[in-house]
Amino acid sequence: MKILVPVKRVPDPATTIRILPDGSGIATDNIKWVINPFDEIALEEALRIKEKQGGGDVALLSVGQQAWQEQLRTGLAMGADRAILVRADQPLDTLAIARVMAKIVGDEKPELVIIGKQAIDDDSNQVGQMLAEMLGWPQATFASKVEIAGTKCTVVREVDGGVETLAFELPAVITADLRLNEPRYASLPGIMKARKKELKEIPVDSLGLDLAPKLKIKALAAPAKRQAGRKVGSVEELVGVLHSEAKVI
Amino acid sequence: MADLLKDLDFFNLDEMLGHEERMVRDTVRQFVQREVLPTIERHFADETFPKELVPQMAELGFFGANLKGYGCAGMNNIAYGLIMQELEAGDSGLRSFASVQSALAMYSIYAWGSEEQKRRYLPEMAKGKLIGCFGLTEPDHGSDPGGMETRARRDGDGWVLNGTKRWITNGSIADLAVVYAKVPEGITGFLVERGTPGFTTRDIHGKFSMRASITSELIFEDVRLDDNARLPEARGLRAPLSCLTQARYGISWGVIGAARSCYHCALDYTKERKQFARPLAGYQLVQNKLVTMLTEITKAQLVCLRLGQLKDANKMRPEQVSFAKRNNVGMALEIARLARDMLGANGIVNEYPVIRHMLNLETVNTYEGAFDVQTLVLGRDITGLSAFE
Ligand SMILES: Cc1cc2nc3c(=O)[nH]c(=O)nc-3n(C[C@H](O)[C@H](O)[C@H](O)COP(=O)(O)OP(=O)(O)OC[C@H]3O[C@@H](n4cnc5c(N)ncnc54)[C@H](O)[C@@H]3O)c2cc1C
Numbered sequence: 018m019k020i021l022v023p024v025k026r027v028p029d030p031a032t033t034i035r036i037l038p039d040g041s042g043i044a045t046d047n048i049k050w051v052i053n054p055f056d057e058i059a060l061e062e063a064l065r066i067k068e069k070q071g072g073g074d075v076a077l078l079s080v081g082q083q084a085w086q087e088q089l090r091t092g093l094a095m096g097a098d099r100a101i102l103v104r105a106d107q108p109l110d111t112l113a114i115a116r117v118m119a120k121i122v123g124d125e126k127p128e129l130v131i132i133g134k135q136a137i138d139d140d141s142n143q144v145g146q147m148l149a150e151m152l153g154w155p156q157a158t159f160a161s162k163v164e165i166a167g168t169k170c171t172v173v174r175e176v177d178g179g180v181e182t183l184a185f186e187l188p189a190v191i192t193a194d195l196r197l198n199e200p201r202y203a204s205l206p207g208i209m210k211a212r213k214k215e216l217k218e219i220p221v222d223s224l225g226l227d228l229a230p231k232l233k234i235k236a237l238a239a240p241a242k243r244q245a246g247r248k249v250g251s252v253e254e255l256v257g258v259l260h261s262e263a264k265v266i
Numbered sequence: 267m268a269d270l271l272k273d274l275d276f277f278n279l280d281e282m283l284g285h286e287e288r289m290v291r292d293t294v295r296q297f298v299q300r301e302v303l304p305t306i307e308r309h310f311a312d313e314t315f316p317k318e319l320v321p322q323m324a325e326l327g328f329f330g331a332n333l334k335g336y337g338c339a340g341m342n343n344i345a346y347g348l349i350m351q352e353l354e355a356g357d358s359g360l361r362s363f364a365s366v367q368s369a370l371a372m373y374s375i376y377a378w379g380s381e382e383q384k385r386r387y388l389p390e391m392a393k394g395k396l397i398g399c400f401g402l403t404e405p406d407h408g409s410d411p412g413g414m415e416t417r418a419r420r421d422g423d424g425w426v427l428n429g430t431k432r433w434i435t436n437g438s439i440a441d442l443a444v445v446y447a448k449v450p451e452g453i454t455g456f457l458v459e460r461g462t463p464g465f466t467t468r469d470i471h472g473k474f475s476m477r478a479s480i481t482s483e484l485i486f487e488d489v490r491l492d493d494n495a496r497l498p499e500a501r502g503l504r505a506p507l508s509c510l511t512q513a514r515y516g517i518s519w520g521v522i523g524a525a526r527s528c529y530h531c532a533l534d535y536t537k538e539r540k541q542f543a544r545p546l547a548g549y550q551l552v553q554n555k556l557v558t559m560l561t562e563i564t565k566a567q568l569v570c571l572r573l574g575q576l577k578d579a580n581k582m583r584p585e586q587v588s589f590a591k592r593n594n595v596g597m598a599l600e601i602a603r604l605a606r607d608m609l610g611a612n613g614i615v616n617e618y619p620v621i622r623h624m625l626n627l628e629t630v631n632t633y634e635g636a637f638d639v640q641t642l643v644l645g646r647d648i649t650g651l652s653a654f655e
Contacts, residue, residue: 031269047278087285094289202293205327205339208286 018073018165020063021127022097023118024056026081026088027138040236052088055133057095059193061200062163063131064096070165074098076125080105080117086216093211094203100214101125105221105228113228115147120224122152127188129170134159134192145192155185159194270303270527270619271295271355276564282571283344290345293326294352302356307616309478313471315359316478317439324394328353328364330372337389338372344574347519351570355523358626359479365520366435367391369512371398374444374455377508378500383457387442399440401431401484402506408433409639409654412503416447416486418456425449425496427456427464427489433633437482438467444497445484446506455497455505464489475629511584514634515577518590519570521598521630522563524623528598528605529559531620535609546608555604562597569593585647592640599627 028034029049037044052060060077067073077092077100079085089100103117122130135142149156157163157172161180164171168187173180175194203211221228249255259266273280280288301319309316323329327339332346341349346368354361372391375383390396407413416429427447437443443458443465458465464487469480497505533556536546546552569590576582602624606613614621631637639654646652 031272047275047280049273049280090285091289202296202326203289204293204325205290205331205341205345208289208293208327209339209341212286 018066018070018129019125019127020066020073020075020129020131021078021122021125022056022060022063022075022092023078023080023130023132023144024060024088024092025053025079025133025136025138026050026085027053027136030054030137036237036239040238042234042237050084050088052091053133053136053138055135055137055193055195057092057133057200058195058197059131059133059191060092060095060097061198062160062191062193063129064201065198066129066163066165076101076127078118078121079103080109080114080221082106089216090211091203093214093216094208095201096207098214100216102216102218103221103224104218107228108230109228110230110232111141111143112147112231113226115144115151116226116228117221117224118144118148119151120226121219122148128168129165129187130154130190131163132190132192134194145190149190152188152190155183155189156192157183157185157189158192160191161194161196163191163197270530271299271352272526272530274526274529274560274563274567276560277568279567279571283348287342287345287348290331290341291348291352294328294349295355297322297326298352298356302353302360306357306360306478307619307622310357310359310622311477311616313473313477315363315436315439315480319360320363320394320397323364324392327392328368329394330368330376330388330392333368333372333376333388333392336376336384337392339392342574343515343577344571347516347570347574350516350520351523353523354520355527357478357622358520358524358630359476361516361520361523362435362476362479362629365513365516366400367394367398369516370400370509371440371442371444373509373512374400374497374500374505375457378455378497378505379457380494380498382494383497387457391442396441397436397439398442398444399434399436399482399484400506400509401434401437401443401445402510403431403433405430405432405483409636411446411506412453414446414448414453416445418447418449418454418491420449421490423493425456425491425493427458427486427491429486431484431486433470434467434482434484435476436480437484438469439480440467443484445486446500452502453500453505455500456491457495457497458486458489458491462489462491475625477625507584510634511587514587514591515573515582517630517634518566518573518587518594521594521627522566522570524627524630525559525563525566525598525601528602528620528623529556529563531618532556532559532605532608535612535618539610552608555608559601559604562601566590566594566597585644588635588640588643591635592637592644595627595630596637599624599631602627 029051035044063075075097077097080103132145159174160172162173172183330338331341334340418425418427445456466485468483539546605620642654
């Protein structure tokens with residue numbers, strides 16, 4: 018089966034993020050970049066499906082700058098077969114990204130797209146859904162279990178207060194949630210093999226799409242610093258402040 | 267609790283690493299986070315080696331990672347160093363296992379073995395199916411291996427081996443012992459498979475250091491070996507010493523991991539811990555210690571990076587490795603002791619990794635050429651006068 022896994026380059030979740038003084042973005046010097054953790058889970062699932070079926074083609078897709086090659090190489094080292102980088106140096110919003118992906122899906126004709134449920138940098142949680150809509154494909158978001166039999170697919174998804182099981186026909190778009198799997202490590206032999214795998218670059222302009230941003234980031238601000246806790250002297254005082262200050266009782 | 271595997275990169279050295287090298291490091295770091303840290307204190311307490319990790323380490327390509335061909339990953343030497351660094355951020359014993367398997371046992375065969383020996387053993391060792399050990403030290407000959415008493419004499423077209431090796435990492439769990447012995451022509455190496463009649467092992471217990479690593483005695487009593495058990499290219503002390511250079515190279519990187527873990531522990535702890543109504547980290551004496559740690563670790567990182575470049579360019583001199591081993595192990599041990607002190611009473615319990623690293627580093631200071639012996643090697647290099655031969 019042909020599976021397409023879009024991956025985004027994001028700051029390592031362990032990195033301390035600093036916002037630029039003018040609020041226009043984050044300081045990117047000395048940041049460690051990684052594959053968006055949810056996309057990594059999506060890739061792991063794609064690799065497992067391929068291994069279970071005894072073959073197939075897992076292609077990675079990124080829409081971004083030259084430096085994004087690094088994360089694609091990491092994905093190739095984990096076991097993806099090839100990678101496509103749509104080179105775009107301008108910032109793109111989620112709608113534009115979904116449009117680029119829909120175009121590539123049209124050219125590549127995968128039977129399944131698995132993507133992270135959201136990117137941990139902007140937390141938009143939109144691209145998978147938009148892509149499914151543009152393609153007119155079924156979508157199963159927040160997947161915690163995926164099963165495929167022929168062209169039939171069952172996805173268990175986590176919803177408030179329980180789980181929901183969806184059944185649909187492929188092709189489809191699935192977005193991966195945290196508990197879907199635990200991604201493998203890029204082994205050293207895998208890293209060596211990745212050197213020889215195909216990484217194709219396509220200039221975004223060559224796709225002839227309307228990518229004008231519909232969304233503008235006006236400013237970023239750090240969350241307010243948390244106040245330190247306070248010790249109270251007695252239960253009475255605690256009840257008092259819970260009532261008068263915290264106003265929870 | 268501190269993130270024990272957090273990076274320490276004051277000079278943006280990450281920019282000097284290639285993407286593949288960073289990938290290798292991240293893989294090992296994740297492996298240590300998920301597989302090593304949860305169980306290492308128990309192994310250390312129980313004096314057991316986490317043998318269950320060997321298959322996964324092999325699959326990830328950690329063994330003989332910088333050797334070319336024979337099923338080895340063929341990474342460069344900086345990537346190899348980073349593997350050692352991250353493993354030792356977990357535990358020096360685990361790094362010792364990888365060092366012995368890769369730089370001592372596999373490298374002995376790789377550098378001094380016949381083509382047939384390489385084909386027969388190296389792929390199995392890379393797969394972790396065959397565990398190796400390296401027997402050079404003897405009860406009466408440590409820093410002076412040239413004085414070894416283990417001897418092999420000709421017997422028909424084979425050999426008969428007699429002697430005792432001591433302090434041998436992996437000894438009793440090894441499937442294959444690389445043993446250096448004297449023959450009439452000088453020192454040479456032999457490959458002795460487990461179960462060969464006359465070959466027995468005995469574990470050394472009561473260690474306060476490297477408790478998550480097996481250390482054994484190897485006893486050879488009239489062990490009959492075919493001539494094809496001999497490493498044909500190993501002629502003279504040069505052969506085992508070349509392996510020690512490889513292992514010392516890895517140790518120089520490895521101890522950075524242990525030191526880094528101690529530093530992060532001490533930093534986080536002293537920022538949280540208040541005495542006299544202020545965080546310990548707010549006192550000048552404590553800051554002085556933290557800054558010393560930061561400085562020494564950063565210097566050690568730079569030494570290793572440069573050493574790795576030289577090794578990749580085939581320009582590394584053994585004396586440069588002695589420099590790195592001496593400096594880096596010395597700094598790591600010093601930092602571990604400082605961290606131990608800064609944690610106060612908490613510094614002596616296994617809730618924190620500091621005391622374990624500190625105890626382990628006592629071994630690292632001694633093995634593969636003790637600190638002062640490296641001093642003598644460097645002293646000879648710059649003065650032209652040997653103080654020890
Ligand atoms: C846990 C552990 C694992 C080990 N694993 C292995 C292994 O796998 N294979 C192996 O072959 N060996 C192994 N060793 C042995 C190790 O390499 C030796 O312990 C080391 O070479 C030092 O030898 P020694 O212990 O006999 O000390 P000695 O040589 O007796 O030295 C004792 C002290 O004297 C100093 N000294 C020695 N000579 C001089 C001199 N000329 N001038 C001034 N000072 C001097 C040393 O610096 C040291 O401080 C291991 C040791 C340990 C503790």
